[in-house]
Amino acid sequence: MTNLELQGLPIQGSKKRRNLLDTILLNYGVKRTNEELIIESNLANFSQAKHNFLSAIIEINYLYVLSKHNIASIFKEDVRNYLHSKDIIFTPEFISKGTTGLEFNFDFQIAKKHSEIVIKSFNTINKSNLPSFLFAWDDIKPVSEKTTKKMLGQ
Template sequence: MNLVEQLSDSYVNWLKQKITLKELGDAVEITTPFMDRHNDYLQIYVQQKTPNKLTLSDAGYILTDLKLSGCDVFSSPKRRNILQTILNGYGVKVSTKEELFVETTIEAFPQKKHMLIQSMMTVNDMFMTSRENVQSIFLEEVDHFLLDNDIRYVENVNFTGKSGFPHTFHFAIPRSKQHPERILHALNNPTKHNSENLLFAWTETKENRRPDSKLFAVLNDSEKSIRPGIINALHEYDVQPILWSKRNQFINQLTG
């Protein structure tokens, strides 16, 4: 068994051991091993609408928590557009009660659950700013940087990993004669937990891409410096970190 298979099996076993389920009236509460910015475990709720139709939601937790922290994602058209772009990449919707949710069958439940959790973490990360200091949302800044430098890209690309779970990356730049395929993923809040999630997603999907495909992690260091341990971990897995403050140094690697 090679390293990729070992990591994949280890991750799936970890998920099975760490996920807990609890009946709550007409719903099932699922506590996942993934944490939010408060270091609380993310929870989702499953309701059975028909014998083979389920609705999965966060019960409004993510958007309500952001609003209580001073970031109302519905306060401007720009923020609403960014939220919709993020959710579209995961196949997730917003209800009239501001819940993030997906509808699925029992057969597709594992994949849909995984996509909902990914969307919750991404929305939480991208909008983790207060109204006092936010100038623009980081994902939009990365998008503008690529456009301003005439860098061709595709948004919200989905790759299926070895475990069968789909993983979404923010941008993909096609290969050319000069450069291999380049995948970019933006981390607005580069924590150990967020970087580990990204490394797992890349480890899972890399062997399904061309051997020379490269992942770039775009790290927002505008407000605080990035911990050396995060940079070292990315390098260890052959992922190229791009500090936002030094983004212009990588233009040549992203163009062409």
């Protein structure tokens, strides 16, 4: 949290930023107490909890992009609005389990008759988020195709 403030992004100063932070924490099962991030787990769920905790930290760190004063809207909202404008039916905040047993969060999932698409929107693409997305996509692809009998990404 201090990292974001040092980058010029005070979370307390914006209701929208607080809502974004709260959504990220909720999506990954992380709690915030006295500016500390906390996740509780038992030994059986440790791997998933650790994955969720690190994913939350990474996604929270991406909020620094919001410190730029020239941002008029958040790209994820633009994607959602575009899908709505084209009458595309989608599932928001889609979670899928991969072959590693880890669960991955995607912003949207679009199911078609013979295929499905998962979407993770990025404000910027960099050396950190692109490999993370590609790993998640590669991990869920075989499980998704076996479960749904649909091609992923077509």
